[in-house]
Amino acid sequence: MKRQTIKDVAKEAGVSTAAISYVLNGKEWKVSPTTLVKIKDAIIHLNYIPNFSARSLVNKRSKLIGVVIPQTEEHSQLLLDNPFYSEIVSGIESELRHRGYHLILSGVNKGEGYLDTTLQRDLDGAIITGIYYEPFYEELKKIKIPIVLIDSYIRGGNFKNIGINDELGGFMATKHLIEQGHSKIALVTGTIKKDGVVEKRFLGYKSAFEESGMLYNPDYVFEDSVSYEYGVKAGRLIAQQYPEITAVFATSDMIALGVITGLQELGKHVPDDVSLVGFDDIPISRIFIPQLTTVRQDIKLKGIKAVQYLLQAIEEDATDDMEKMILPLELIQRQSVRRITS
Amino acid sequence: MKRQTIKDVAKEAGVSTAAISYVLNGKEWKVSPTTLVKIKDAIIHLNYIPNFSARSLVNKRSKLIGVVIPQTEEHSQLLLDNPFYSEIVSGIESELRHRGYHLILSGVNKGEGYLDTTLQRDLDGAIITGIYYEPFYEELKKIKIPIVLIDSYIRGGNFKNIGINDELGGFMATKHLIEQGHSKIALVTGTIKKDGVVEKRFLGYKSAFEESGMLYNPDYVFEDSVSYEYGVKAGRLIAQQYPEITAVFATSDMIALGVITGLQELGKHVPDDVSLVGFDDIPISRIFIPQLTTVRQDIKLKGIKAVQYLLQAIEEDATDDMEKMILPLELIQRQSVRRITS
DNA sequence: TTGTAGGCGTTATCAC
């Protein structure tokens, strides 16, 4: 069966293509009831499916959304094995499909741009997760379509931001540890970049100390990449060189998992020897043994909200009232923290 | 800056649009060296980006590939939190981008079809992972574009299959356990469907017994869904009701992880009390404690190969010589198996 | 070698 076009439908129904177009686009009131029926019949009968390329050519609406997630440096493969990203993509996809859009998933090569893609495909909008270098955002600002930045503190004309209160999250985690009697609390984290989420969590970490009238120890801040592997390294380091540390706050669950492993390798156990709080509440955190106490954010919801936010901007170019959408946070207590009395 | 079209370039270069089109499509020999230069300059100068919608409209090539992965029943969200799928998507995306294609990622609602999407977007091809109900494949067969089925034993006119030797995998795992002195070996697995990968692995499990002159015990086959949750259940069940079982072969790592947890909940430890072999070698298997002994397949490679296979069919509608592409398997020995002497 | 013109499937503006 070859492709059925609007003309075929017109012929079948014995009307003009314009009429078809009307009913296809919900302007059924421009058509008499009789022809409406004929047209609908013909559409079903011929199993007509509109061609989006043609559509997007004329009215510049592709119903296509670009989704960008980070990738590995070496092989430029998507960081989908990071549960955080895979979950957020799930959320985005389900909502998008629900709303009649399709999603083009991709990474962005360092140095390359995203402008090409958006123009080539006539993207209606884009959702960006992860942190990139400055020039990337500069380029993004030149693009005229609405863009939602997830977990970024960067502002721009066509940007919409959605995220959590990272500082509060850092505060909650650290506070909890302090309340459980800990005072020598390490921070293990990805690079603390200006205006990055990590910086905010770090701020929260510090203010929890302040609030308790204590001082945080800069020596206890371990900063590198946000990855399981770095967590392992940090865990080993702590076990070897900082035996006095009784607790650590890891700014992501992936790191936390690594810390557990690193600690364990050298005979230190969580939570018996060291308590641990993570961040994100990715699915493995519930699976891992011990189960991770962590600051939970609803990642899937984040994806869904990002879509709603974006489509709102696209469909009803609304008077962008909101500054930034903030999602809730919750401390989930599981097995990785032990109360101590010194 | 408004969109630059081929006409703008033509004007800028002082030639006709046809000439532009020629050089854009690699038919530079149809154009004199002088104009070639002028055109190239103009393209760069104007920062011209071709519009794929227009292109695909005329030559029916969208440079768009559909990628389908399974989703949850309830919320119809992608099973991207299953590391197997997220990894394979990574592989697919990187190779696709490399080759100048974009990917539309989506799930398929039960009952709904995929034909619409392929027609709407003029997809050049599709890659399908996961198992679906019969009607879905029937519909797929009607689509005239090349389709790569990953890990499926279903054949069809426009289908290309890529996978592993599942039976061999099941055999390797079970054989290993037998060699380590085990004989009461349970199988924990997703539903054993006719022609599914799981059935083949089950076959391998049985033939390993046969080869050793033993009989497998049907009571030791635990079959339900391929999920962490079911693994937990099965683990509990084994710990409670089948204390004689000393080893289990789980047909996926996700299940295996669940089994460990379920066992552990009831005081049984891996590998001290029960040995365990998984399947897939997803990243967590190396992270989890104990590290999982498993049948490794290169998931990322699978995605990459799937793309190459597909594009070969698309670009050089080759005389489909290959029946099915089979990728290698390897037993990775880590910490979840203990040798016993009875 | 270069340019003109028709058409891909849709939408939208007009007259009728």
Add this chain to the structure above:
DNA sequence: GTGATAACGCCTACAA
């Protein structure tokens, strides 16, 4: 209410 018809951006015979 309805139906031609001109775009949209690009490709490709076909002429020149």
